[in-house]
Amino acid sequence: MWRDLEEWEPMADYEFPEVPALEKAFRDAYRALQGLAMPDTYVSEDDAPRVWELISQFPSMVDRADRAVAAQLGPPVSWQAPREEGSWELVVSGVDLDNDAFGFGDLELDDSAFEGPEGRWHGSALDRAARAYSREARWDFAPGESGIWLLMLAPVSAVGGDEGPWGYSGHLTGFVILHDRDEDGVYESVAHIWTAAAWRRRGIARRLLAEAKQRFTYTGVERPYTADGAALLEATADPTATDGDATESARAKSGRRHTGSVTSMVRRSAW
Secondary structure, three states: OHHHHHOOOOOOOOOOOOOHHHHHHHHHHHHHHHOOOOHHHOOOHHHOOOHHHHHOOHHHHHHHHHHHHHHHOOOEEEEEEOOOOOOOOOEEEEEEOOOOEOEEOOEEEOHHHOOOOOOOOOOOHHHHHHHHHHHHHOOOOOOOOOOEEEEEEEEEEEEOOOOOOEEEEEEEEEEEEEEOOOOOOOOOEEEEEEEOHHHOOOOHHHHHHHHHHHHHOOOEEOOOEOHHHHHHHHHHOOOOOOOOOEOOEOOOOOOOOOOOOOHHHHHOOOO
């Protein structure tokens, strides 16, 4: 076999092919993404005369651009709910990850809220929001797949018919996470509070805290606080703050799963 290979004609001079239309499209996209994806991290377009040098950086740039969207607007999320007549508004929902209660009232979050591309928690809408929160607050760990999450959803599109629920798409703009720290079945502790940057100063965190107080009568907001978290709690004049963790950006601890049954409490009233 090797003798046959040696008898082959030598290859023509190696030269990487040029595709002008492809190169222009990638260079345009590269310039657009640089503004979202930490421009100082990537090579300048002027320093990359060959298009394949830019193409190789696209997966990382797209990932960072996606992080920027999650931080500013909240990660994309989908859900099913009855048809909304008239103008849309922000929607409060929730999920009990300790007891696998994913549908509250008439609103049910799609699987993408809890499962990423590989069918696991990583990459899900909740995980992406948690990571945006932990990056901004500079905590070591993002909140994980546990606790009760109260969510604020912003619809941007919907599709449906005359009968049955409609499918909505939008952004997860904020969350409050509660834990049952003493495992007595009562979720007494607010562990994390976050609102996407572009949605702040609209009362989202206050609304979610009010929902938490009404539904679970929490007794404490855990420390330590970020500056935004401390300002939020001072503005809401919440006298129940205790040692632990909060913020419109708060501390991220990876909590273990709790088994206290609060499903009936959550489901008692519609979201």
